[in-house]
Amino acid sequence: MNTAQPIRNAQDLQRFKEYYQVVCPNTRNHLLLVTGLNTALRISDILHLKWEHVYDFGTHNCKEHLYITEQKTDKKSMVLINGNLKEALLKYKEHLDRQGTPTSPGSFLFENSNRKGHPITRVQAFRIIKKAAAECHLNGVISCHSLRKTFGYHAWQQGIKPALLMNIYNHSSFQTTVRYLGIEQDDRDSIFRNIDI
Numbered sequence: 617m618n619t620a621q622p623i624r625n626a627q628d629l630q631r632f633k634e635y636y637q638v639v640c641p642n643t644r645n646h647l648l649l650v651t652g653l654n655t656a657l658r659i660s661d662i663l664h665l666k667w668e669h670v671y672d673f674g675t676h677n678c679k680e681h682l683y684i685t686e687q688k689t690d691k692k693s694m695v696l697i698n699g700n701l702k703e704a705l706l707k708y709k710e711h712l713d714r715q716g717t718p719t720s721p722g723s724f725l726f727e728n729s730n731r732k733g734h735p736i737t738r739v740q741a742f743r744i745i746k747k748a749a750a751e752c753h754l755n756g757v758i759s760c761h762s763l764r765k766t767f768g769y770h771a772w773q774q775g776i777k778p779a780l781l782m783n784i785y786n787h788s789s790f791q792t793t794v795r796y797l798g799i800e801q802d803d804r805d806s807i808f809r810n811i812d813i
Contacts, residue, residue: 620761622769622798628754629653629766635748643704643711645744648726650704652745652763655695656784659760660687663735668721670697670705678702691786765796772797 623629633653636646651662661684667673669682678701681694697705712719724735742760749758768781782793 618757620759620765621756622762622765623749623754623758624766624769624798626770628752629770631752632748632754635752636744639751643708644726645748647704647708648741648744649748649763650701651725652760653766654698654701655682656764656767657684657693657695658686658688658764659738659741663724663726663738663741665725666721667709667719667723667725670701670725671709671719671721673721678705686786689786693786765798768793768796769798 623632633646633649636642636649648662651657651665652659655662664687665682665684669684670679671677672679678697681696683692683694685692708725709719724733726736726741728734728736728740738760745758745760745763749762764785768785771781771784772778778790778793778797781797782790785793785796787793787796
């Protein structure tokens with residue numbers, strides 16, 4: 617069975633993030649990648665995000681947090697909208713405004729252009745992610761779930777405790793979170809190499 621892998625290499629991740637920004641500009645697709653990488657949400661939750669979750673139409677700015685009830689677990693989640701995500705959201709909104717495509721609180725962030733009032737499908741999201749991964753020559757199985765796993769892997773690399781990641785992911789077991797992190801032998805070797813006791 618092919619299991620989705622995180623994008624572990626920092627340079628690969630940078631090229632992947634920039635693909636729909638620089639190589640093949642598409643503000644919606646770029647926002648999809650940035651949202652997945654910066655929120656650790658499942659793709660099903662990302663696709664059902666509406667503008668009212670992320671944007672305050674009264675102040676004309678991004679909200680500080682997005683609040684959702686996760687579809688898979690039915691658990692409530694509050695996620696900070698960080699600087700990377702705010703920037704991508706505002707660029708996408710500006711792009712839509714320039715195109716004359718109005719956004720409203722109830723419209724989907726990733727609206728399906730063929731089916732108004734519906735988000736893009738999981739298959740379409742998978743193709744968007746797969747194309748960027750293929751064009752960036754990324755190894756391993758890169759899929760929608762890779763975005764969620766990449767968040768955890770790089771958070772762990774930056775010193776975030778796995779127990780906190782377990783809480784962020786709403787996992788019921790620590791072992792599930794450890795698998796998510798995609799820790800491989802070279803990560804383990806690095807710890808032994810750098811420890812100085």
